Amino acid sequence: MHNSKITFFFKLIFLISSIAIISAYYFQYILKYQPCNLCLIERIPYALSLIVLLINLKFKNIEKYTILVLIFIFLFSAIVSIYHFGIEQNYFDESSICNLKDSAKILSKADLLIELQKITVSCKDVTFRVFGLSLTTINMIVSLLLLILLIKFFIFYEKVRY
Numbered sequence: 001m002h003n004s005k006i007t008f009f010f011k012l013i014f015l016i017s018s019i020a021i022i023s024a025y026y027f028q029y030i031l032k033y034q035p036c037n038l039c040l041i042e043r044i045p046y047a048l049s050l051i052v053l054l055i056n057l058k059f060k061n062i063e064k065y066t067i068l069v070l071i072f073i074f075l076f077s078a079i080v081s082i083y084h085f086g087i088e089q090n091y092f093d094e095s096s097i098c099n100l101k102d103s104a105k106i107l108s109k110a111d112l113l114i115e116l117q118k119i120t121v122s123c124k125d126v127t128f129r130v131f132g133l134s135l136t137t138i139n140m141i142v143s144l145l146l147l148i149l150l151i152k153f154f155i156f157y158e159k160v161r162y
Contacts, residue, residue: 006063013049013070014053016142017049024135036125038098038136045073052066052069052070063157064154070150071154077147078140098123098124
């Protein structure tokens with residue numbers, strides 16, 4: 001039996017994930033705010049959650065497993081966003097992940113000069129704020145809330161299911 005509470009919650013996660021992905025691309029390509037490497041990594045859980053939820057639509061009897069997979073996805077999201085928040089607040093030093101470049105594609109001096117002219121964004125620089133909060137802070141809050149709700153749904157799955 002497909003429960004309306006769980007279906008609603010999955011639709012809510014799908015909506016939040018869609019808004020997160022669309023917003024990220026809007027800020028990057030329309031408003032021209034360049035994301036740092038951690039910002040790019042923070043998009044992955046939202047894309048994965050969309051895929052998992054679409055798979056759940058196809059196979060109706062995997063709700064509990066879907067919740068479990070979403071828990072791990074948003075746990076990863078929360079860890080990355082907490083780490084990124086810590087870098088923004090100077091609690092942590094930037095790691096090498098913040099400076100990763102695809103050095104394998106630099107083959108000539110001209111390519112190297114082009115790469116050096118590109119603007120690189122530091123993970124500790126907040127380039128965009130909404131209501132005074134960085135996008136990383138908003139992502140951290142959303143990830144933690146979804147994680148808590150998913151854990152609650154998983155623990156009380158049998159009660160919520162019927």
